[in-house]
Amino acid sequence: MPMQRWPSEGVRRIPLAVYTEPSVHEQELQRIFRGRAWQYVGLACEVPQPGDFIQAYVGDAPVILVRDRDRQLRVFVNRCTHRGAQVCQEARGNTKVFTCPYHQWSFGLDGSLAGIPFRRGIAGKGGMSACFDPAEHGLEQLRVAERHGVVFASHAHDVEPLEAYLGPAILAYFDRVCDGRPLKVIGTMQHRVHSNWKLQVENLKDPFHAALLHSFFVTFGIWRSDQETHVEVDPSGRHSVLVSTASFRRAGAAPEEGSAAQAAGGFRLEDPRLIAHEREYEHGTGAILTIWPNLIVLQQMNCLAMRHVRPDGPDACIKSWTFFGYESDTPEMLQRRLAQANLLGPSGLVTIDDNEVLAISQAGAAASPHEPAVLEAGEGTGSADHMLTESAIRGFHQHYRRVMGGDAC
Amino acid sequence: MLTPAQQHELAAEAELLYARYNEALDDAAIEQWPGFFTADGHYRLTTRDNIERGLPLCFVLCEGQGMLRDRAEALRSAVFYRRRVQRRILSGLRFTRCEDLDAGGAEARASFVVYESVGDEPSRLLACGRSTDVIARVDGELRFRSRLCVLDARVMPDSLVFPI
Numbered sequence: 135m136p137m138q139r140w141p142s143e144g145v146r147r148i149p150l151a152v153y154t155e156p157s158v159h160e161q162e163l164q165r166i167f168r169g170r171a172w173q174y175v176g177l178a179c180e181v182p183q184p185g186d187f188i189q190a191y192v193g194d195a196p197v198i199l200v201r202d203r204d205r206q207l208r209v210f211v212n213r214c215t216h217r218g219a220q221v222c223q224e225a226r227g228n229t230k231v232f233t234c235p236y237h238q239w240s241f242g243l244d245g246s247l248a249g250i251p252f253r254r255g256i257a258g259k260g261g262m263s264a265c266f267d268p269a270e271h272g273l274e275q276l277r278v279a280e281r282h283g284v285v286f287a288s289h290a291h292d293v294e295p296l297e298a299y300l301g302p303a304i305l306a307y308f309d310r311v312c313d314g315r316p317l318k319v320i321g322t323m324q325h326r327v328h329s330n331w332k333l334q335v336e337n338l339k340d341p342f343h344a345a346l347l348h349s350f351f352v353t354f355g356i357w358r359s360d361q362e363t364h365v366e367v368d369p370s371g372r373h374s375v376l377v378s379t380a381s382f383r384r385a386g387a388a389p390e391e392g393s394a395a396q397a398a399g400g401f402r403l404e405d406p407r408l409i410a411h412e413r414e415y416e417h418g419t420g421a422i423l424t425i426w427p428n429l430i431v432l433q434q435m436n437c438l439a440m441r442h443v444r445p446d447g448p449d450a451c452i453k454s455w456t457f458f459g460y461e462s463d464t465p466e467m468l469q470r471r472l473a474q475a476n477l478l479g480p481s482g483l484v485t486i487d488d489n490e491v492l493a494i495s496q497a498g499a500a501a502s503p504h505e506p507a508v509l510e511a512g513e514g515t516g517s518a519d520h521m522l523t524e525s526a527i528r529g530f531h532q533h534y535r536r537v538m539g540g541d542a543c
Numbered sequence: 544m545l546t547p548a549q550q551h552e553l554a555a556e557a558e559l560l561y562a563r564y565n566e567a568l569d570d571a572a573i574e575q576w577p578g579f580f581t582a583d584g585h586y587r588l589t590t591r592d593n594i595e596r597g598l599p600l601c602f603v604l605c606e607g608q609g610m611l612r613d614r615a616e617a618l619r620s621a622v623f624y625r626r627r628v629q630r631r632i633l634s635g636l637r638f639t640r641c642e643d644l645d646a647g648g649a650e651a652r653a654s655f656v657v658y659e660s661v662g663d664e665p666s667r668l669l670a671c672g673r674s675t676d677v678i679a680r681v682d683g684e685l686r687f688r689s690r691l692c693v694l695d696a697r698v699m700p701d702s703l704v705f706p707i
Contacts, residue, residue, distance in 0.1 A: 321593045321600020325699035349621045401620050405609030452698060457600050472604055476614065480699045481588060481602040483614070487623045489702045494625070
């Protein structure tokens with residue numbers, strides 16, 4: 135197990151094998167995704183009425199988020215307790231029961247096994263054995279927490295409360311966008327990224343790359359290294375937020391030395407709608423919050439999105455974006471959110487950069503799993519008031535090693 | 544109302560528009576892309592899922608030549624991606640409304656598939672779906688007044704770098 139071969143420099147080095155080894159991936163599914171972590175499953179506004187459900191994922195496992203008859207939110211593993219078939223095949227809908235098509239076992243909205251055909255057999259013959267107790271065969275249920283319309287679930291029934299899990303500093307940034315106003319989904323984007331899920335999450339903890347790789351951001355002064363910045367890392371290292379204040383100054387005669395913006399040269403927008411930002415929040419024009427293990431709460435100008443990173447084997451992940459606004463949005467604000475979404479997702483003028491860089495990072499790691507990644511920008515795993523640090527990535531791996539390695543690290 | 548002969552002629556002319564459009568994009572001549580649209584031309588790329596749910600979000604939303612040219616120029620100079628070769632295949636082109644070619648525009652539907660090869664990898668299916676377009680005649684040439692590409696799948700296998 136490569137955990138034991140973590141370089142002596144600690145989290146200033148990351149063994150590339152953690153991104154490529156199938157055995158590490160299996161262990162992550164158990165220890166992280168089935169462990170003591172709150173994982174995003176959806177927005178409460180996606181299931182407003184009793185019986186409303188959506189399919190979601192916890193780790194790589196399909197789950198169902200449903201609002202029961204008492205309006206309580208519940209999350210079940212999408213697996214019949216009989217033979218393991220999925221009891222729900224629709225992406226979303228409204229139902230009174232989940233019935234497995236195979237042998238018609240049916241489950242109530244509280245997960246209880248409500249009906250089994252031929253339980254007593256026919257004419258006294260066959261049926262379920264006397265020792266079969268339906269109460270023992272309800273759907274596997276996860277613990278659920280909701281905050282301001284955002285729903286999380288955990289396999290661990292002893293996980294700390296969500297608010298304590300996030301901690302006061304991260305919670306404040308969460309509440310900055312999800313402040314209790316009713317949320318409204320405006321659309322989704324989903325695409326495969328050809329990298330390990332951790333590389334994708336780390337990408338959002340890496341302020342250094344934004345001003346070098348993303349020439350679109352640099353060219354229009356949306357994310358530049360000289361901007362007012364704050365990197366806040368949770369004391370455990372597991373969550374972090376990158377906050378940036380756009381200057382909207384165009385890259386002048388001297389773009390970042392060596393940056394892609396130099397290549398972009400004289401690019402000027404003909405139509406400003408791609409970046410026509412209307413200030414909605416204090417403290418920054420963009421705040422990118424990463425919540426352990428795999429949720430990114432994105433606020434980039436007027437784009438708001440839950441970006442869920444679903445692991446899909448060691449070499450890939452599925453990035454699932456739920457774009458949202460508020461019920462109270464004006465039509466003009468909705469138009470801003472829609473126009474600026476051109477920068478994000480599978481055709482995003484900024485996201486494409488990341489998707490491509492992550493794919494070549496994975497390819498590089500796969501070819502040299504025994505080499506390390508080097509994280510020497512800045513010191514430690516704490517907060518910083520500048521972009522030229524990799525402290526949030528080190529913090530992530532500090533927590534990762536604690537969860538994964540046990541004594542081995 | 545167009546006569547059958549006129550309809551036939553229009554269909555042939557539209558085939559040529561799509562052939563030239565697809566060829567330009569397959570050749571990665573992204574700078575030519577806005578020229579296939581009218582001055583007020585719209586382009587939208589989204590999923591069947593978003594359409595069915597009535598959700599307005601698009602992967603790509605360009606309203607007017609300015610936004611079309613901004614995307615083309617960004618893809619030419621401000622976005623990093625590996626060299627890729629794409630192949631667009633169109634099928635089942637038919638007009639669902641063809642009276643207003645010189646006024647509002649005629650509506651055409653078609654199915655599309657796009658294959659892509661990145662680096663040394665073999666070509667694989669990148670996207671498939673249906674387009675619903677409004678085509679108008681401007682200065683004697685057919686152009687898109689609006690083009691809506693709706694992807695069948697919810698999950699894309701990779702980035703969709705170039706427009707469809």
